[in-house]
Amino acid sequence: MNNRLSGLLFDKDGTLIDFDRTWGPAAHAVMTTLAGGDRARFERLMRVSHYVEAERRFLPTSPLLAGASSVYGPLWAEALDRPAGPDLYGEMDRLFRAAALRTLHPIGAPADLAAALRGAGYTLGIATNDAEASARAQADRLGLTPHLDFIAGYDSGHGAKPGPGMVLAFADRLGVPPHRIALVGDTTADTGAARAAGAVAIAVLSGPSGEGARAVMREEADHVIGSIHDLPALLAEIDGPSAPTGASSR
Structure with missing residues (x-):
C-alpha cells in the first residue's frame, strides 16, 4: 500500500x-x-x-x-x-x-515554498474558514494561485472546519484515500478536521493561539513544527528523499 x-x-x-x-x-x-x-x-x-x-x-x-x-x-x-x-x-x-x-502579511515566502513542494510532486490546496472569494484574492496577491489545485472556504459547499468536508473533497479531487492527505494548520479546528477525515494532522505554531490551545494541538496533531517553512524537513522524514529538502523562508 x-x-x-x-x-x-x-x-x-x-x-x-x-x-x-x-x-x-x-x-x-x-x-x-x-x-x-x-x-x-x-x-x-x-x-x-x-x-x-x-x-x-x-x-x-x-x-x-x-x-x-x-x-x-x-x-x-x-x-x-x-x-x-x-x-x-x-x-x-x-x-x-x-x-x-x-494589510496582507505572509509568513515567510509561501509562494517559494509552494513551488518547491509542487516540484517535488505534491498537490497543494487551501482549506480555510474564511470565505472562498477572500482566500482566492489573497492567494492571487501572494503568488500562490499557480501552485494550487484546490481552494475551499467555509462557503464552498464542503462545510467549515473542524468538519471533515474540505479534506474529503480534496482527497476526492486527487482520487486518493484521506490518509494520503496532510492538513497543515495552526488551530484545533485544523487538527480536528484532519482527524475527522482520517488525514495526517500537522500543526504549526505560527498562529495567535494561546499556549493552552497549542498544548491541545500538540496532543491532537501527528506532527508539530514551528512554521510552514519547517515542512520540507518534516516531509523528508515522512516520505523519504523524494520530498523537498529545503525552501526559502526569506
Missing part, C-alpha cells in the same frame, strides 16, 4: 499569513465601517470579538480565530442591532476581503 503523502492542504490564517498583522488592522477597519461612527456599537463589536483596540489584535479566546463569519456573525448582529443572516454575513465577508488585502 502506498502511504506516501499525495496532497498537502493548508489552512490560511496563522499558517500562510500572519494572523495578527493581517486581520488585526483589517478587523479595526471593518468594525469601524459597520459601526457607522457609533462608538457604543464599535465597543460592543470589540467586546464580543475579544479584540484589543490599542494593540490592533485579537485575544487567543476570540471566536474569529478559527470561526467562519457564519459562526461569529450572530454575535456581531446582536452588537450592531441588525438581523443575523446571509445579508449581514455577506457584507462582512466583502468588507473583510477588501480590508485584509490592504
Whole structure:
C-alpha cells in the first residue's frame, strides 16, 4: 500500500499569513465601517470579538480565530442591532476581503515554498474558514494561485472546519484515500478536521493561539513544527528523499 503523502492542504490564517498583522488592522477597519461612527456599537463589536483596540489584535479566546463569519456573525448582529443572516454575513465577508488585502502579511515566502513542494510532486490546496472569494484574492496577491489545485472556504459547499468536508473533497479531487492527505494548520479546528477525515494532522505554531490551545494541538496533531517553512524537513522524514529538502523562508 502506498502511504506516501499525495496532497498537502493548508489552512490560511496563522499558517500562510500572519494572523495578527493581517486581520488585526483589517478587523479595526471593518468594525469601524459597520459601526457607522457609533462608538457604543464599535465597543460592543470589540467586546464580543475579544479584540484589543490599542494593540490592533485579537485575544487567543476570540471566536474569529478559527470561526467562519457564519459562526461569529450572530454575535456581531446582536452588537450592531441588525438581523443575523446571509445579508449581514455577506457584507462582512466583502468588507473583510477588501480590508485584509490592504494589510496582507505572509509568513515567510509561501509562494517559494509552494513551488518547491509542487516540484517535488505534491498537490497543494487551501482549506480555510474564511470565505472562498477572500482566500482566492489573497492567494492571487501572494503568488500562490499557480501552485494550487484546490481552494475551499467555509462557503464552498464542503462545510467549515473542524468538519471533515474540505479534506474529503480534496482527497476526492486527487482520487486518493484521506490518509494520503496532510492538513497543515495552526488551530484545533485544523487538527480536528484532519482527524475527522482520517488525514495526517500537522500543526504549526505560527498562529495567535494561546499556549493552552497549542498544548491541545500538540496532543491532537501527528506532527508539530514551528512554521510552514519547517515542512520540507518534516516531509523528508515522512516520505523519504523524494520530498523537498529545503525552501526559502526569506
